[in-house]
Amino acid sequence: MQDLAAKPLDDTVAKPVTKLNLIAGLLDVFHKQNILYCHWKSNEHLDASMTGDTDLDVLFDIKQKGKLLQHLHTLGFKKFDSIKEKQYHDIEDYIGLDIPSGKVVHLHAHFRMTMGETYLKGYQLALEDKILKSRVYDETFGIYTSSPAFELILLYFREALKLRNREALKMSLLNRVNYSENVMKEYRWLKERVTDSQIETILKSLFNNYRPIYNLVTGRFNRKELQKLALLIKKEFKKYRLYSPAEATLTRWYREATVLFSRKLATLLNRPIMSQRINPRGGLTIAVVGADGSGKSTVTADLQNTFRTKLDVYRVYLGRGDGKISLARKVLLGARKMVGPEPKKGTAKKGNRNSGNKQKGLLANVYKCIEAMLVANEKSRNLERMQQAKQKGMLVICDRFPQNQIMGYNDGPLLNHLAKSSNPVFRAISDLEAKVYKKAENNPPDLVIKLIAEAEVVEARKPGETSLEMLEAKIAGIKALQFKDSCQVITIDASQPLGTVLATVKKAIWNNYR
Known part of the structure; x- marks a missing residue:
């Protein structure tokens, strides 16, 4: 048959359309x-x-x-x-x-x-x-x-x-x-x-x-x-x-049942289970970090929505705030609200790494220990799932990432102030928590995105949640964070329009794919 390469499908003059x-x-x-x-x-x-x-x-x-x-x-x-x-x-x-x-x-x-x-x-x-x-x-x-x-x-x-x-x-x-x-x-x-x-x-x-x-x-x-x-x-x-x-019938039944079961299981258990496409050369792990109001959750949610249309994406929350938390911590937080209001966020003094952790009284320390261990357990479990997802070839998107350099905030250890406590139980608990953060330090993401903006900018996004003084301390801490040489770190001005931030992040992710 003749190749009609030079002939349009109809006699009208075609107008070019916008293509990516x-x-x-x-x-x-x-x-x-x-x-x-x-x-x-x-x-x-x-x-x-x-x-x-x-x-x-x-x-x-x-x-x-x-x-x-x-x-x-x-x-x-x-x-x-x-x-x-x-x-x-x-x-x-x-x-x-x-x-x-x-x-x-x-x-x-x-x-x-x-x-x-x-x-x-x-x-x-x-x-x-x-x-x-x-x-x-x-x-x-x-x-x-x-x-x-x-x-x-x-x-x-x-x-x-x-x-x-x-x-x-x-x-x-x-x-x-x-x-x-x-x-x-x-x-x-x-x-x-x-x-x-x-x-x-x-x-x-x-x-x-x-x-x-x-x-x-x-x-x-x-x-x-x-x-x-x-x-x-x-x-x-x-x-x-x-x-x-x-063979056709059995193969088709097996494949269909496997895919449907895997999807249900992934939804039910929040496990890294493949259902679409993976990178045969190996997975990729990225983490988005920043102070409150810098846009971490917004960025990670957009990345998930963008890439999961075609790839297997596993998004994991590694903070201690409003993300997915365990049932045990939900019960603990509920009990805390029944006893009395939580301390106001952001009351720590700038530069004091242990501020925000020091609360007087045995009961306060017991509560803090329970909370910190539940948080550490969540982080440990999610770090393991992160590694599993990467090994399967998935794109892993981490909302926040544990760090072992700033104590008490910025997703750092909460019990460092008890490391030298006179109470051996408190010291032991502090040591257990420290091991989880050391584990995170030794297994960094492939790519870390630091979202940085002036304290006034991020405070305006979440007014009243954190004091300017504390925000300045958190931003300075994020800037100072260091990761192993195997991890690429990119700093992005989070005060830019969201579209610009996302374009920069996506380009960095794609460039890191082998």
Whole structure:
């Protein structure tokens, strides 16, 4: 079939659309380096793909794979592996970060036409060459796409091969025959751009006895009709099966059950359990530190929301304030409120490291010891989970990080003032707490982001919570914090607009990925 590279899909003069810088650069490289490709499905919403809101599903010539990967690396794309239950033959995931927008770009690279049921994709159809040869150039978006006729045929094939026994049961019992509006929107968009004769020409080139398939592909688009189509194309593509029928069923059931169970378990237990994609070269741990009001929780929440759309992200709270705390500490805090109001925050004097810890009376020390040990236990448990998540290849985002240099605040030890107490019990408890903070010191993150702003700026964000004097001490302490040489430390002016801060942080994270 003729390559219609220079011809738009219609006769109107197309207007260029805004693309993310990274995507524009990617397409520019493809064209200049003569990479044979086409965006082969879901072209109805290419506008969303150009702005990074949906994946780029691109078919490549497998003979050019080595050349392609070199250019992807130059552009900053990194290969991530889907979890085993979602890995499919000759489909690979490359993730990039568009720095100006802070958006994650997912290039779903297809080197073979692998399709089929969710969690399996048990067919590999030898259609790549025909799809690439019939590609067309979309002037509006500046990208090669599959021809609408071929894309419509593939839509029928994809949805037919996705059908499982449960869909047949739903059709029988619940009359669930029609597809969702999103799928129908894509179907109608393609149907408007295709003639039956174009479909017939393609199907003639694929099958000797094409007429039964042609009748279904040009007929109604619903599950009942596609079930009939599935029987025909499974017979035609029998030699392209990747699994035997029994193996396919068992594999699909196992994968689906594993993924669903893992997601539920991760939500229930807050454990670092993989469900999407991880870095096969190793995980990355970052920590965001700063004084109260510097934006730690805001930044870490945004990072989690940005990266978890495509990657396995584990966010862990390592402070002692308003984050996720244990049930035991919730009970303790409840009991403390019943006894009397807590001391006002930020009453310590500037430069006094032990201020804020010194409270008179045995009862106060007992309470402080219990609280400090519960906090230390939480930090120890979360540090272990942090290490587990990194070992699995996840992106670990730490809201705060324990430090062993400033006592009494800035997430430092709370019981250092008892290290030389005349009471041996207090000394022993202080020693136990110190071991947790030493553990954190010996296992630092890969990247630490220090959010620094003037005391007046951060106080205005949380007025009345902490005195200016204490804020100045905390900010000075954050500036002075040091970490092991293996840890990269970046200081960011937290008084800048949030978008600027986030762009700087995301760029630092991406640069630290191997």
